[in-house]
Amino acid sequence: MAKKYLFWTLTTLLILLAGYVLTSTVILPVATKNPLPEAILPNAEVKGENNAKKSEKGENIPKKNEKADKNTKKASVKVQPVPEPEETGTNSKDDLMKLFELKKTELLLRARYNLSSEDSIYLVLDLINKVATLEMKGIPLHDSNIKEVWVSNSIRMFHNDALLHWIAQPFVLKNAVATIVRVPFIVKNAPKDTIEANKSEVLPSARKTEDVYIVMNFERNLQLVIQQSEISEGENKIRVDSLRNSYVKREIDKSIKALSSLKREAVIPKIILTLPKSDAIILYRALPQKPKMVLRM
Amino acid sequence: METQDKSWFRKYAPWIIPVLIGCWIPTIVLYTPEYQNAAYGIKSWFTSTLSSKTMAVRNVDKQIQGSKANISTLQNKLNDLMPEKPYILINTTENRFVLRNSRDTIRTGMCSTGKDEILIYPNGTRKPFKTPKGLFTVQLKRKNPVWTKPDWAFIEEGLKPPSAHAAERYDEATLGAYALSIGDGYMLHGTLYQRFLGLPVTHGCVRLGDADLEVIFNTLDKGAKVFIY
Numbered sequence: 001m002a003k004k005y006l007f008w009t010l011t012t013l014l015i016l017l018a019g020y021v022l023t024s025t026v027i028l029p030v031a032t033k034n035p036l037p038e039a040i041l042p043n044a045e046v047k048g049e050n051n052a053k054k055s056e057k058g059e060n061i062p063k064k065n066e067k068a069d070k071n072t073k074k075a076s077v078k079v080q081p082v083p084e085p086e087e088t089g090t091n092s093k094d095d096l097m098k099l100f101e102l103k104k105t106e107l108l109l110r111a112r113y114n115l116s117s118e119d120s121i122y123l124v125l126d127l128i129n130k131v132a133t134l135e136m137k138g139i140p141l142h143d144s145n146i147k148e149v150w151v152s153n154s155i156r157m158f159h160n161d162a163l164l165h166w167i168a169q170p171f172v173l174k175n176a177v178a179t180i181v182r183v184p185f186i187v188k189n190a191p192k193d194t195i196e197a198n199k200s201e202v203l204p205s206a207r208k209t210e211d212v213y214i215v216m217n218f219e220r221n222l223q224l225v226i227q228q229s230e231i232s233e234g235e236n237k238i239r240v241d242s243l244r245n246s247y248v249k250r251e252i253d254k255s256i257k258a259l260s261s262l263k264r265e266a267v268i269p270k271i272i273l274t275l276p277k278s279d280a281i282i283l284y285r286a287l288p289q290k291p292k293m294v295l296r297m
Numbered sequence: 298m299e300t301q302d303k304s305w306f307r308k309y310a311p312w313i314i315p316v317l318i319g320c321w322i323p324t325i326v327l328y329t330p331e332y333q334n335a336a337y338g339i340k341s342w343f344t345s346t347l348s349s350k351t352m353a354v355r356n357v358d359k360q361i362q363g364s365k366a367n368i369s370t371l372q373n374k375l376n377d378l379m380p381e382k383p384y385i386l387i388n389t390t391e392n393r394f395v396l397r398n399s400r401d402t403i404r405t406g407m408c409s410t411g412k413d414e415i416l417i418y419p420n421g422t423r424k425p426f427k428t429p430k431g432l433f434t435v436q437l438k439r440k441n442p443v444w445t446k447p448d449w450a451f452i453e454e455g456l457k458p459p460s461a462h463a464a465e466r467y468d469e470a471t472l473g474a475y476a477l478s479i480g481d482g483y484m485l486h487g488t489l490y491q492r493f494l495g496l497p498v499t500h501g502c503v504r505l506g507d508a509d510l511e512v513i514f515n516t517l518d519k520g521a522k523v524f525i526y
Contacts, residue, residue: 098361
């Protein structure tokens with residue numbers, strides 16, 4: 001009889017513990033919170049705008065944006081704050097969606113304009129029109145048509161205002177790993193004399209480039225994966241698979257560590273783009289070491 | 298009594314164990330960052346199935362108007378960034394150029410850019426041959442340019458570099474009919490090796506075909522923008 005009680009007690013405890021862990025680490029955070037860090041959103045108006053917008057200035061400014069003001073003083077173009085949602089109004093869903101789409105467009109344009117004051121090439125990723133553009137000083141240098149886009153559920157589940165906060169500022173690259181090198185340098189020793197120089201002279205040929213698989217980790221946890229649309233074969237396939245698998249392995253290792261320490265890791269919002277190989281190479285090689293990226297989705 | 302307990306255990310164990318495993322496996326799986334994505338998938342399914350509460354925003358109409366005005370202003374500001382004068386884009390990966398006037402394309406074609414090579418001098422100095430990327434401007438335009446050969450041009454051929462003003466340093470043929478200097482010794486110029494256009498073969502300059510070079514020389518003014526990516 002004692003064993004029976006012990007068995008039931010242990011079973012109940014284990015079920016309760018499992019329920020507690022599941023609820024506290026997965027259900028509650030997913031259901032109630034947005035686990036992704038927000039960007040700082042500037043909250044002033046575009047210079048020279050009409051007075052209609054001035055009346056709304058400051059009406060719904062979230063407190064967190066006060067800090068943002070200090071950080072974004074240098075921004076040459078500033079826009080209205082993202083509206084704080086309320087639950088009292090009776091606006092139609094269509095109007096809200098229209099406003100949401102307009103705000104996204106506005107944020108993209110503002111980010112592009114602010115980046116145009118910098119001296120480096122940046123990436124504009126428009127997932128709505130499926131175009132990846134290399135841009136500098138506000139001038140599009142190269143457009144790539146994105147063949148396929150995959151966006152993780154964690155991004156899809158963003159509340160509208162949270163998504164606007166998240167994409168408000170450009171994402172800065174933290175690190176990147178790729179199957180191709182950024183600059184394919186060849187090292188050559190200077191010939192000792194003209195005879196050696198003539199011997200070593202070879203006719204130039206087009207560069208052969210390995211298949212492309214790029215993993216770019218941006219700040220605010222965003223992971224951007226760029227893969228080529230062409231099917232990899234042979235050694236190239238092994239190289240691409242190896243990089244992909246190394247990331248899966250890293251994720252599993254992280255998960256085991258998270259589980260053993262009962263410390264939940266942050267969700268990694270992921271975007272996977274499939275581009276033609278040539279475009280993927282152009283994008284990767286044209287971007288500087290720490291490029292910025294603006295996102296529209 | 299013990300016999301009763303044992304039989305009871307035998308009776309319930311087959312379903313108690315799967316229940317425990319059933320509790321723990323989803324916990325373990327959903328605990329991991331990679332698979333939390335699945336949890337969001339489940340939530341999105343619920344939210345699309347169940348009716349969601351409509352969120353409201355104050356003065357939506359005004360905000361829509363405000364946002365439209367912002368977009369218009371920003372769009373105009375971005376349009377103002379487009380150069381009024383013609384400019385050129387150089388793609389070093391594909392070795393192609395595009396000559397543009399505002400948003401219109403004037404001419405496209407092949408070019409040759411840096412071969413991405415590092416030459417190691419006999420004294421150990423490393424000289425990279427790479428076309429720099431970024432924004433440049435045309436600083437000087439020259440017809441029938443004479444190339445003053447730098448040291449690496451001799452070292453690469455197995456020769457000893459002559460003195461600074463030696464006659465061997467001056468080459469009237471290599472740069473073609475025109476040259477547009479973009480600073481730091483880099484130029485857009487012609488070439489004797491037209492067959493290599495489209496290949497990365499230069500020491501950092503941008504080589505162009507004769508016909509393309511003439512159009513570019515006549516189209517781009519001093520101060521024109523040169524974007525290399």
